[in-house]
Amino acid sequence: MDIKHTFTILIVDDNVVNLKFMEKTLQKEGYRVITTNNGTDARTLAMEKRPDLILLDIQMPGGDGFEVIRFLKGTPITSTIPVIFLTGMTDVNSKLKGFELGAVDYVTKPFHPLEVLARVAIHLKLSIATNSLIANQAMRLKEITEAQTSMLPLPKDFPQAKFGVYYSALHEAGGDFYDVLSISDKITGYFVADFSGHDIKSSYMTASIKALLAQNSNPIYSPLETMKMINDVLMEILSKNKYLTACYARLNRTTGNLCIVSAGHPPVVLVPVTGDPQLIQVDGDVLGMFKDAKFGVHRMRLNPGDRFFIYSDGLVESTRQKITWNTGAQTLLTKFKKIRNLPLSKTSSALVKNLFPGGAVPEDDIVVLCVEV
Amino acid sequence: MASKLGFDLEDFVEIVRLLITTSQSELLTVEKELAAGSSAGVSRAAHSIKGAAGNLGFMHVADLAREMETLANQGNAGSMDKIKEKAAALKANLDLIKIAGDKGY
Numbered sequence: 001m002d003i004k005h006t007f008t009i010l011i012v013d014d015n016v017v018n019l020k021f022m023e024k025t026l027q028k029e030g031y032r033v034i035t036t037n038n039g040t041d042a043r044t045l046a047m048e049k050r051p052d053l054i055l056l057d058i059q060m061p062g063g064d065g066f067e068v069i070r071f072l073k074g075t076p077i078t079s080t081i082p083v084i085f086l087t088g089m090t091d092v093n094s095k096l097k098g099f100e101l102g103a104v105d106y107v108t109k110p111f112h113p114l115e116v117l118a119r120v121a122i123h124l125k126l127s128i129a130t131n132s133l134i135a136n137q138a139m140r141l142k143e144i145t146e147a148q149t150s151m152l153p154l155p156k157d158f159p160q161a162k163f164g165v166y167y168s169a170l171h172e173a174g175g176d177f178y179d180v181l182s183i184s185d186k187i188t189g190y191f192v193a194d195f196s197g198h199d200i201k202s203s204y205m206t207a208s209i210k211a212l213l214a215q216n217s218n219p220i221y222s223p224l225e226t227m228k229m230i231n232d233v234l235m236e237i238l239s240k241n242k243y244l245t246a247c248y249a250r251l252n253r254t255t256g257n258l259c260i261v262s263a264g265h266p267p268v269v270l271v272p273v274t275g276d277p278q279l280i281q282v283d284g285d286v287l288g289m290f291k292d293a294k295f296g297v298h299r300m301r302l303n304p305g306d307r308f309f310i311y312s313d314g315l316v317e318s319t320r321q322k323i324t325w326n327t328g329a330q331t332l333l334t335k336f337k338k339i340r341n342l343p344l345s346k347t348s349s350a351l352v353k354n355l356f357p358g359g360a361v362p363e364d365d366i367v368v369l370c371v372e373v
Numbered sequence: 374m375a376s377k378l379g380f381d382l383e384d385f386v387e388i389v390r391l392l393i394t395t396s397q398s399e400l401l402t403v404e405k406e407l408a409a410g411s412s413a414g415v416s417r418a419a420h421s422i423k424g425a426a427g428n429l430g431f432m433h434v435a436d437l438a439r440e441m442e443t444l445a446n447q448g449n450a451g452s453m454d455k456i457k458e459k460a461a462a463l464k465a466n467l468d469l470i471k472i473a474g475d476k477g478y
Contacts, residue, residue, distance in 0.1 A: 015395075017392045017424075017428070017429075018428060020387070020391050028384070059420075113379050
């Protein structure tokens with residue numbers, strides 16, 4: 001609600017004198033007022049005019065007042081409009097039922113205009129505060145999403161790293177993370193991590209990992225040392241049920257040497273210039289769970305034009321089809337043959353499209369990093 | 374009375390005139406019901422007058438209407454005469470209020 005907003009109040013009462021009484025009371029204090037003397041029109045007016053607050057006589061003929069509240073609270077576009085009901089002083093049952101149905105307050109008859117005004121004002125203030133809270137939370141999530149996206153390097157920012165990427169997060173505060181690190185002129189690090197949860201805390205974790213990776217982005221720290229250091233820090237800050245899988249590949253374009261360190265992550269796929277795609281299976285413990293974690297290390301020599309893919313398990317796993325990445329990764333290899341000649345910028349998204357044809361919705365976040373030697 | 378409720382005189386007069394008009398209409402309904410030997414709609418009419426009069430500060434009128442409502446809810450054969458008395462008293466009070474209103478309170 002805008003602070004300069006003129007508040008609209010809908011008054012529903014079958015007694016026309018009470019209607020006029022409340023209308024005059026509110027109008028002279030600057031409120032815009034809509035009135036009706038029956039429940040049917042009340043429903044229509046609430047949906048059409050979206051008042052900021054509703055004053056509702058509970059004791060209309062035929063128990064209509066309760067039906068109106070029930071309708072308002074059961075209809076999405078009117079469910080958040082605060083309802084103050086008007087009731088007789090000794091009618092405890094009506095009061096209880098009104099609250100049960102979702103009313104925020106009541107005014108007993110006979111009511112004094114100043115009491116009506118006071119209650120209307122306080123509930124409008126509460127409504128503004130609640131809406132602000134929701135708006136702030138939404139903005140916070142948006143900032144996190146923007147921050148997370150801005151933490152993810154783009155191919156055009158790192159042309160010498162020769163990579164393509166596909167990234168999608170299932171929720172506003174996504175859980176997958178990737179980074180590309182310039183270790184030296186000819187040495188580049190490629191990191192992909194997958195968190196176990198998709199809540200806001202995960203986004204704070206990715207910022208932490210990015211900082212740790214940046215700290216180790218120099219030739220004196222090996223990929224294994226970097227992964228161990230990340231594990232030590234995560235052991236201190238992650239809660240018990242949180243862990244991540246990660247893969248860190250460091251490529252030296254001068255020598256063609258690739259070093260892969262895996263922390264329980266799906267296998268890297270190598271697509272050589274000549275020959276069939278192959279899985280590089282490297283077993284290792286996950287990150288953040290074991291103090292003395294053992295990570296898998298694999299070293300190999302690549303040729304110019306060779307490509308390798310690091311991805312998160314969202315690409316291959318399916319809870320619905322009960323496929324884990326151990327078995328799911330095997331299905332990937334046939335897909336890689338189809339995309340091997342595509343430009344680097346299109347490869348990752350083409351792979352995802354192949355795996356999720358016809359706009360099928362993935363069950364998890366997805367990162368696919370494709371690197372060309 | 375107007376200032377007690379925070380109304381200016383013009384608004385107060387407008388609402389009171391509405392009270393009189395609607396209450397007199399309700400009382401006509403009551404008379405017809407009683408003439409037909411029924412008190413079915415009396416409770417609702419009395420409830421309506423009670424609420425409106427009470428809000429505007431006409432407590433004597435509200436009390437009469439409340440008593441009439443109670444009698445109508447009891448539904449005794451013997452209540453009919455008492456209801457008629459209350460209705461007559463209400464009418465007289467409303468007439469007085471109307472006269473006062475015409476004179477500008």
